[in-house]
Amino acid sequence: MNDLLIYPLLIPVMTAALALIFFKNRDFQRWINVIGSAALVGASALLLYSVNNDGIQVLQPGNWEAPFGISLVADLFSALMVMITGIKALAVSIYSLGDMDERRESFGFHSLFQILIFGVNGAFLTGDLFNLYVWFEVMLITSFVLLSLGNDKSQLDGAVKYVVINLFSSLVFLSGVGIMYGITGTLNLAAMADALQDTEHTGLVITASMMFLVSFGIKSAVFPLFFWLPASYHTPPITVTAIFGALLTKVGVYSLVRMFTLVFTQDIGYTHTILLWISVPTMVVGVLGAASQYDVRKILSFHIVSQIGYMIMGLAFFTKIALAGVIYYILHNILAKTNLFLVAGIARKYVGSYHLSKLGGIYKAYPLLSAMFAISAISLAGLPPLTGFWAKYTVIYAGLEIGEWVVIGFALAVGLMTLFSMTKIWMGAYWSPLPDEAPVVADKNYKEPTEGQKFALFFPVILIAGLIVILGIFGEPFFSMLFDAADQLLDPSMYINAVLNP
Amino acid sequence: MKSVILQTATRLLFPLLLIFSVFLFFRGHNEPGGGFIGGLVGAAAFVLFAVAFGTEITRKLLRMDPRVMVGWGLFFALLSGIMSMMAGDSFFTGQWVFPILFGSELHVGTPLIFDIGVYLVVVGFTLAVIFALEEEDN
């Protein structure tokens, strides 16, 4: 038994419960959010350390043995995801101190934030299919509420599209769970994988896998299921967008990776070819969308879609180096994308808009902010030597190794377009002079941020940018974990044994 | 809608419903019932009260915001798990004591505390929704 697994769940939900109980005390909520996130970083680090040293960790809450109770399982992939979630939570919770408005705070922003983290971590750690569904629903309802919190017109509009499509996705997922239970008689992923190793119902299992593909495909916003994302992500306050921005879709990708490495490996020639077919248009359509937008948040939202394509592509390649690349890509993307949203938020505070036609002159006036944007953007565009380069390099290497010329050709072209759309922001908002008609500050209620707020806004941005640089330049220890994680994914027996034969 | 008949009936029904919900709650471990079902019936009592006397009085009667009640519910549910951990077991492992009450042995354990959490959250949720919608009416 390993209690380390429960802390990444316990800490955020306890924080959320306390924030709810004392919800009238705004300061209490704000600080417990930060403290809870900091504690989560510590707990995640311990978990990662333990998994890295001692292999896959399993916890049976309720002490019911493996296929009967719910298992919490942390392999390196999960532990890395939990770790990055913690870091992101800490960064965004600090940022929210400088950004969140009083109305939203007093209607539960902080506890919702923590519950979202709780749901995300649960999805990363659970080893049970139905339980995964529950975690998805926790995330889903929390993201609904966070998305609509504030009731702006565009928020409600975005929320309607988000809610309807995602509810459909959940129900498809739930049907899939029912079908898998109906076939294998168990919900435990390890037991399910074990039972399916020599199943005679391959066709049926593959059919069910397509339902999961659709459901997780919606969550991770792949082509042609991504519409809800660009329709809604630009509507809430930037802090919320930043929470969603990189994390929620990655849970979908995580689930796809988990299911298509552990459970659905009966007919890789079929399932993973479909994944490959999906990945290419996802990359292309996403990046073209980004190239056609002028709202910074929309550009970044479309980029999320595009980069999901890379991850799915790596999963479809299904080699060790490809899977290591997928994990790297996810982690990198969470950092870079979060930072870009946060930077966009600060830019808006200073210049008053998210729209490129109304932005300008930031390079001249705010060199620090410009540097932060440049680091994140260069990383996102996949230029060396930052994290984005390694992510892209690894996946592309994997593809060339197995001779996927056409797919890699698309991936490289998309990389160029990514670079283009990053320079679009850079040139429109940073280099070009401020347009004459642009208001200095669009918001009527605008107040110059206080020194404390500025610190709250800049600190997380610098923190993440620092991580991007450090991980980019000193990658060795990190890659050692990634390759171990890929080993664990490629050899499901490690996972199965860890759960079923502790 | 503040009719006298309804108010009188409510004065009678409200405690009955509450007792019934507690009954359903405790029955749950052995017969159909439990935290969710009990919670819904308990919430129904307050909803009835709100329809008869208005939400303002009901809120006073409840003494706390429904959302705080949700918070407490989560807290209780977690508490059951934390107690297991303090006892050295895995999270959510049932911890039991067997007090003898009126000559019969009772099973009292952390799953019961967990179910209390469920009950509170259900009541909190239902009331948050109904209060909000009711007050929107007026």
Add this chain to the structure above:
Amino acid sequence: MEPLLAIVIGILVALSIYLILRKNLVRIVIGIVILSNAVNLLIFTLGRLDRGMPPLIPAGESVPVEAFANPLPQALVLTAIVIGFGLFAFALVLTYRAYTELGSVNVDDMRVAEPAYKGEELPETAITQEEDKS
């Protein structure tokens, strides 16, 4: 009974998806309710049906004495019902709120977050919108 339920589930799915494709947001939400009922039935059915005893252990025994229905799908469906209800309540109130803010329940009119491009023609859209007196 299972084959019959399979057909019932299929019909419910078809009806709900038809509703989900309507313009009226209220009907879309109703469609989702029906779909979630269908999915609950699906889980229940795939856990295999049993007309025997409920999964209760009689007083005085420590294990069930007779054949009993599979309790696991029941627990799963129960959880799913409650979760589904929470989501439904939110979606419903969101519909209401969207109506008060955006002035319509026609999803074709909901173009605030994604405004129409210049020169784009709106597709066939709401014609009648009147108070429901009933």
Add this chain to the structure above:
Amino acid sequence: MTILFSVLLIFAVAFVGPMAAKYLKNYSGWALSLVPLTVFLWFTGFIPEISGGSVINESYVWVSYLGINMSFYLDGLSLMFALIVTGVGTFIMIYGGGYLGSDPNLGRFYFSVLLFMGSMLGVVLADNIIALFIFWELTSISSYLLIGYKHNKEDSRKSALQALLVTGSGGLAMLAGFILLAIMTGTMEISEMFTQSGIVSEHPWYLGMLILVLIGAFTKSAQFPFHFWLPGAMAAPTPVSAYLHSATMVKAGVYLLARLSPVLSGTIEWTYIVTLFGAVTMLIGAWLALAHTDLKKILAYSTVMALGTLTMLLGMGHEYAVKAVAVFILGHSLYKGALFMVAGTVDHEAGTRDVRFISGLRKTMPFTATFGCIAALSMAGLAPLLGFIGKELVYEAALSASVFPLFLITAAVVSNIAVVASSGIVAIRPFFGEYKEHGKQVHEAPVSMWIGPAFLSVLSIVFGVLPFLIDGSIISKAAASIAGTPELVVSLSLWHGINAALILSVVTFASGVAVYMVWNKFRDSKGFQGYDRWMGEGPKNGYENILAGVLNFASVQTRFFQNGYLRYYLLTVLSFFVLIVGFTLFTKTDVSLMADFSDISFYEWTIALVIVVAAFAAVMAGSGLVAIAALGVAGYSISLLYVLFSAPDLAITQVLVETLTVILVALVLIHIPKFTATTSTSSKVRDGIIAGAAGTLVTLIVLAVLTVDFDPFMTDYFAENSYVVAYGRNIVNVILVDFRALDTFGEIVVIGVAGVGVYGLIKLGKSLFRKEEGKTV
């Protein structure tokens, strides 16, 4: 000091640059120049060792899992480049300090230039191809920042983007090529690839890999058809043009070809492609230079010509060609660096760079004029300058070319004629003739701005007159590195006796003078303007059309997919679901509709019928309240089913939830007016088909799953432990609060959040809304 340290030192100083600019002001350029100077001097210390025939390897593990090391390889070729990078760099720092002296952004200039310098040094020293690529891309980034230095001007921004996109796309192709090369050879160290050229050229991937690598080299070195970005890059401040866009960065592509030449060259593909593209670029560049009157544009196109020449020579690959490459690279860096700085000085002092409006500056700017003229003479290829030796070698190489010798000789001569004319234009026009009034008072430039041209042009003379200073050491070894044969010896001299090359030189000079004489008329002639549009603007327009086309397509496809209509989103999602699940079901399983309906009681038929009819009524219902009533009936019937199949908890829950659902819907619907949307029959049919297909699929899948043997081993475990261990007789409830408590916990979190959310939806911002409504009504 190690090689790694030398590179990192420059990077580190880059971050100090802004501070230097702030505190040292006018002396900052001088101060910062000490850094490249130090590195330069350190590298000169290697000359004896390298001349002696040894090479230096230095390697640090970087990411061992990907086989990427930070490894360096110092031989004749890289040493020569390292010396050029740091040597010219030293003067550029001094010059930049003077040129941009009062610019508030001077600090950022230093940062970018030093960043570039470190990257370029990395490119020429790296042994690991991925490390090389990383430095390569860093040069692109710093170049982008430098070209866009005057970022307030749209022109600068566009040019910066153009350079970035062109070299960036080449870089990506090159990355793919490098990876293929690494997979083919099994190593990422270039020095280890040298022994494997046989394996590489026999490999089936060879041609593809070669093309990808060449795209990278060609884009960076502005080869046809990518040559257009280089004149555009002249938007950068002049020190940048002098450094990046003539002396160093644009030579990175040439360097790469030279570096990999032992591995890749020698095949027919290499010879044809590289030689031809080089020759064409040479011709185009040389003559485009004559179409312009902007000093920097003229120099830029003559740089394109030089890069073409180098590429052509590398394509030929024989001994003369290799020698010519080594000499030409050095000679070109010296005179072109000097000329750009001179052009910048003229611009700085006279306020214009247009040769039509400046003349007679030799009296007011004697130093600048002198050094400019020396450099121009070297560019024209006149004895006794280094440029002459270089040009002679080019002719000799062309004379012994193995493919198209006639074409290559002609091309070389014709190009050099144009270069002679251009040299005249950049040297004679501004400095000789009558003094004209210019926009501002012209002075001699400060020392910082002529010391660079002075050194570089004087070196052109020194190396020309005393070639033994370099030929046995650096040039020989550089040529040997390119040829891949360590024994190659080069001996340079001005006088070879009267041979074919000398005769060609004389012809070239005479014709060049003639072209210079008629330049004014010739430049404005229709034919030549057409040539300029075709060869100069053509590829640029091509680039712009592609970019615009892609953007247009992007916008059209985004409007198509992300059209803002929820219904189309849902339609797409649902169609995809039906297609992919259906396709899999029908191809991967034997679908059967076999079902046994015999065992069904009357009650069950009835309930099933009621559910279906009620749901149908909910679909057909005209008003929301009818729909809700029907929904309720369906829900209650389902709960009856649960009762029938022994699930009392489920039944109770379903009844309670259904009741609440109906209440909620009723509460909400009161506020929402009836809304009847008109939908065309065709879309109804379309929706009906999708819905029917989805329903059928689900039914088929359920039927299929029901045929699987079900193993209820979990159930047995729950039955055994429910009371004995968990003290509960209601197994369902024990599962909920004990066996699967985590699920239930998630469930209460969901409804708790839903409660908070609904509360927020209704209450938050309510007063605001009411106020607005009050206004409109």
